Amino acid sequence: MTSRLDGPLKVTGRATYGADNNFPGMAHGYVVLSTIAHGEIEAMDVTAAKSAPGVLAVYSPFDPLALRAPTSSLLGETWVPMQDRNVAYYGQPIGFVVAETYEQARDAAMLVEVSYRALPALTSLRDGLATAEDAPPAMDGSPPSLSVLADGVESIEDALAASPVVVEATYATAGQNHAAMEPHSAVAVWDSGVLTVYSGTQGADLQAADVASALREEPASVHSVNPFVGGAFGGKGKTSIPTFLAAAAARALDRPVKTALSREQVFTATANRPATVQAISLGAERNGTLNAIRHDSWSATPMDRSFVEPTSHGTSREWYSTRNLAISQKMVPLNIPPTTFMRAPGEAPGSFALESAIDELAVALDLDPIELRQRNNSAAPPGRDLQWSSKHLDECFRVGAARFGWSERTPQGRTDGDWLVGLGTATAMFPAMRFPATVGITLHDDDTAEVATSGADPGTGLLTVLSLVGGESLDIAPEKVTPRLGDSSFPAGGMSGGSTATASAGSAIMVAAPRVIDDLLALASSPGAPFEGAEVSYADGRVLGGGASMTFGEVLHAVGRPSITATGSSAAGEEMTKHSFSSFGAQFCEVRVHRWTREVRVSRMLGVFDAGRIINAQAARSQIMGGMIWGVSAALHEGLETEANGRTANGDLASYLVPVNADIPDVDVHFVEHPDTLHNDLGARGLGEIGTVGMAAAVANAVHNATGIRVRHIPIMIEDLLPE
Amino acid sequence: MRQFELSAPETVDDALASPGAFLAGGTTLVDLMKLDVMTPHRVLDINALPLRGIDTQDGLRIGALERMSDVAAHPGIYPVISRALLQSASQQLRNMASIGGNLLQRTRCSYFRDVAMPCNKREPGSGCSAITGANRMHAVLGTSDACVATHASDLAVALIALDAQVRLVGSDGTRTVALADFYRLPGATPEVENDLRPGELVAEVVVPRLDWAAHSTYVKVRDRQSYEFALCSAAVALDVRDGRVVDARVAVGGVASVPWRLRTVEAALRGSPATQASFEAAAEAAAEGARPLSDNAFKVSLMKRTVVRALLELTEGSRA
Structure with a gap:
């Protein structure tokens, strides 16, 4: 079968994304953004904009679209624009122009004159460190600061002081924008009192609920459709500004409305990964055994304090065996665009700091970095009784070291002509979770089946997983299974996030499939049915009984039922009280740094991962490759720059760099497959996000190996490596 | 729009x-x-105008409407020119972009490109945002208090090194100007970038014959391997005989308000041995007069290193 069912549609341009939908009479909206970072809007002169050609309406805080901020249990409150005159960041949506064409709306938007009463803006994370606040509790409810101390140890300071070898350093990571290929966009259409919103999101039912709440409409009257999502990465978890505005304007104007952010607007009118600063102290015995880990983290956060990047909770809390551990998380409220989840929130920037520090410790101990990691391998998170359900990190390092030729590494790197060559490695971990998900399975009388859940496939491959797991659970070929996703009228699939979709939806399929088969068998043996009174069983898509067999389609035909449907649900359950769950990996990379001009080129990469059972090998490999490449991007290219006045200095794809093909060598991905049925019956753990974890540290560690220069911030730039 | x-x-x-x-x-x-x-x-x-053709009979004559990719692929082009072109933009852009347009391209200064920000080049007298803003990509040579933007063309750096000229046509007739004189330093009028008069058109690029320019190269240092502008670039051509430099051409890009010829470096190279030591000594003069900004002081050192690297690659062969 096709390794990725939606692949042909996507590469031939036939996949219909949200903004690809067009309707008769459709108007176009353009969002107006603030050009100060903090203050109040005193006036907005919209006279010229209103009289510009084609303009239908100009909305502002003085003449707003009525919107209410919706709240979800998973993501908290979502801000909606124009409900007051406050400006909290540069590039904040403050107005909305609707016109007959996109160009007319954009031209009119440029005619809007805004008067501000500007207030001093706080925009520098460094400057704000001194006045940082404690972060709210982590997502699992743990407090911002916590420690695990061995018996008789008074404090982490004592534990560090008693350690024969100590390394201490402070690391910094830049903010990042998701920069999905599909900009945040929506088409909203009202028809007979029902609103249909076509918009890429990570959860169709969640978006429908958000829009209904924001517009104070009944949930049943909002229908959200997103069969294809052009990248999300956490940035389309919350419902986006264009979706709210298009929906409200379509209601106000009684016309379909399309709205898409420009690429430049995506950088401020959505939400970003916050920048972080992290101080780490590691105390070890001379043989490398960790005695103490201290990891203090600061995250930038917008003034509404809506999201904090949990770097120490996401890494040092769980990664190594240590007798003493102390972590803390603080936040620095700034006049910056909103922050939110981005792939491996916490783990990605956290692992840059922790895995750099581990490499620094290996250097201090004159120990091989892999050996140091293996010496401190944990059977359970520090201070917890629940052991890892299935951990094969050692095997990842062993297999990876052999595959990558790690034994040829020397502590000083090597040279090849004018290039300084170094190897680096790092651990990757990402928690294995399940979110609540419901899946409906329908058997049709033509011997096909349908597996449907509202959810979303933002490029992760969930659509294909539905047909693969559906086929397996129904004991039929996956080609016979039609997967259906991205429509809020389907059973609630929840959110495609947290690397949970395969485990969540897959487990729900494994609940729904036996149910629909039971219903089929009851139907087949019911009075008047072909197997009336017989002892029936099911195999290979057929009902068996009394020495005869029929396909399920034949049975349905015989009883005059075109189809039967059953649903199944799954969520994190009892397993969480028995074990700790995580996926694991070992990252390797080789870099070449030019002797004269100091540019860094990644010349080889390998990731070896333990993510339980792999459902779709090709899609899994693609996910991991994408993550590893993103890790290189974070290490060498990507980083939001905020100016003193709060303006994003590099808010477009010309100056916000991501790697191009020439930057990325062949990427080797390998899986050690150990199905984890303690986590779920499918045996699969998440692998969407783990690919990026550790990669930036592996690059930085390789740069150190090549040059002897330790760069403690990302992205690493040429000037960081230029000798005086 | x-x-x-x-x-x-x-x-x-x-x-x-x-x-x-x-x-x-x-x-x-x-x-x-x-x-x-x-x-x-x-x-x-103007794509229908007859400003086409690449003539390599005696030096080079390149019609202004020739596409970057076609010029780069032409067999008679000096290596420094084709390498500068091939390291510019992306293949798709090179297939579209013309030679004349390349020389006239506007700066990539992000404040010039953002109409919400002051910029003397876009709106004379409004102020320069880059001097106190994010200026890592900006110039350290040839700047003024009114503008610190770089000139973005790679091709122009190679052409300046080769003493190229542009033939201009206007309603008053045709004139030929040395490219080095064509570009204007920003001074107090950064909105004036070149010698082009209103209504005048670049018709042709003329490169005088220089046989030893067959021995030339272009090194471009940037934040990623392709599709990115130069932090620093160097166009060099060397005439080396018996281990000594007889003549040299050196120009740098990504560091100056205009494509920047390094005549003092050339003078230091002339007559000296073709060795790393003498290249390093000559390159010391590269950043003479540099005025670094808050974020781009590293360009002073990078410029010297880029020149040395280019000279070494030319004399030792590529060691990539």
Whole structure:
């Protein structure tokens, strides 16, 4: 079968994304953004904009679209624009122009004159460190600061002081924008009192609920459709500004409305990964055994304090065996665009700091970095009784070291002509979770089946997983299974996030499939049915009984039922009280740094991962490759720059760099497959996000190996490596 | 993008007769029109004009409408030119962008491209945001208190090194100007970037014959391996005989307000041995007069290193 069912549609341009939908009479909206970072809007002169050609309406805080901020249990409150005159960041949506064409709306938007009463803006994370606040509790409810101390140890300071070898350093990571290929966009259409919103999101039912709440409409009257999502990465978890505005304007104007952010607007009118600063102290015995880990983290956060990047909770809390551990998380409220989840929130920037520090410790101990990691391998998170359900990190390092030729590494790197060559490695971990998900399975009388859940496939491959797991659970070929996703009228699939979709939806399929088969068998043996009174069983898509067999389609035909449907649900359950769950990996990379001009080129990469059972090998490999490449991007290219006045200095794809093909060598991905049925019956753990974890540290560690220069911030730039 | 009137003159005379913005490949003009940075009322598509042809008989003559990719692939082109072209933009852009347009491309300064920000080049007298802003990519040579933007063309750096000229046509006739004189330092009038008069058109690039320019190269240092502008680049050509430099051409890009010829470095190289030590000594003069900004002091050192690297690659062969 096709390794990725939606692949042909996507590469031939036939996949219909949200903004690809067009309707008769459709108007176009353009969002107006603030050009100060903090203050109040005193006036907005919209006279010229209103009289510009084609303009239908100009909305502002003085003449707003009525919107209410919706709240979800998973993501908290979502801000909606124009409900007051406050400006909290540069590039904040403050107005909305609707016109007959996109160009007319954009031209009119440029005619809007805004008067501000500007207030001093706080925009520098460094400057704000001194006045940082404690972060709210982590997502699992743990407090911002916590420690695990061995018996008789008074404090982490004592534990560090008693350690024969100590390394201490402070690391910094830049903010990042998701920069999905599909900009945040929506088409909203009202028809007979029902609103249909076509918009890429990570959860169709969640978006429908958000829009209904924001517009104070009944949930049943909002229908959200997103069969294809052009990248999300956490940035389309919350419902986006264009979706709210298009929906409200379509209601106000009684016309379909399309709205898409420009690429430049995506950088401020959505939400970003916050920048972080992290101080780490590691105390070890001379043989490398960790005695103490201290990891203090600061995250930038917008003034509404809506999201904090949990770097120490996401890494040092769980990664190594240590007798003493102390972590803390603080936040620095700034006049910056909103922050939110981005792939491996916490783990990605956290692992840059922790895995750099581990490499620094290996250097201090004159120990091989892999050996140091293996010496401190944990059977359970520090201070917890629940052991890892299935951990094969050692095997990842062993297999990876052999595959990558790690034994040829020397502590000083090597040279090849004018290039300084170094190897680096790092651990990757990402928690294995399940979110609540419901899946409906329908058997049709033509011997096909349908597996449907509202959810979303933002490029992760969930659509294909539905047909693969559906086929397996129904004991039929996956080609016979039609997967259906991205429509809020389907059973609630929840959110495609947290690397949970395969485990969540897959487990729900494994609940729904036996149910629909039971219903089929009851139907087949019911009075008047072909197997009336017989002892029936099911195999290979057929009902068996009394020495005869029929396909399920034949049975349905015989009883005059075109189809039967059953649903199944799954969520994190009892397993969480028995074990700790995580996926694991070992990252390797080789870099070449030019002797004269100091540019860094990644010349080889390998990731070896333990993510339980792999459902779709090709899609899994693609996910991991994408993550590893993103890790290189974070290490060498990507980083939001905020100016003193709060303006994003590099808010477009010309100056916000991501790697191009020439930057990325062949990427080797390998899986050690150990199905984890303690986590779920499918045996699969998440692998969407783990690919990026550790990669930036592996690059930085390789740069150190090549040059002897330790760069403690990302992205690493040429000037960081230029000798005086 | 504002509304504009588009016409497509078929002769140079017709093109010169009607004022408007000339459109060749469109890779600068259309980009800046979408950003509202350039708002011409009339756009003249000049692609039908007979400003084509690549002649390598005696030096080079390149029609202004030749595409970057075609010039780069032409067999008679000096290596420094083809390498500068091939390290510019992306293949798709090189297929569209013209040689004349490349020389006239506007700066990549992000404040120039953002109409919400002051910029003396876009709006004279409004101020320079880059001097106190994010200026890592900006110039350290040839700058003024009014503007610190770099010139973005790689091709122009190679051409300056080769003493190239541009042939200009206007309603008053044709004139030929050395490229080194064509570009203007920003001074107090950064909006004036070159010697082009209103209505005048770049017709042709002329490169005088220089046989030893067969021994030339272009090194471009940037934040990623392709599709990115230079932090620093060096165009070099060397005439080496018996281990000594007889003559040299050196120019740098990405570091100056205009493509920057390094005549003092050339002078230091002339007569010296073709060794790393003498290259390093000569390159010391590269950053003479540099005025680094808050974020780009590293360009002073990078410039010298880029020149040394280019000279070494030319004398030792590529060691990539």
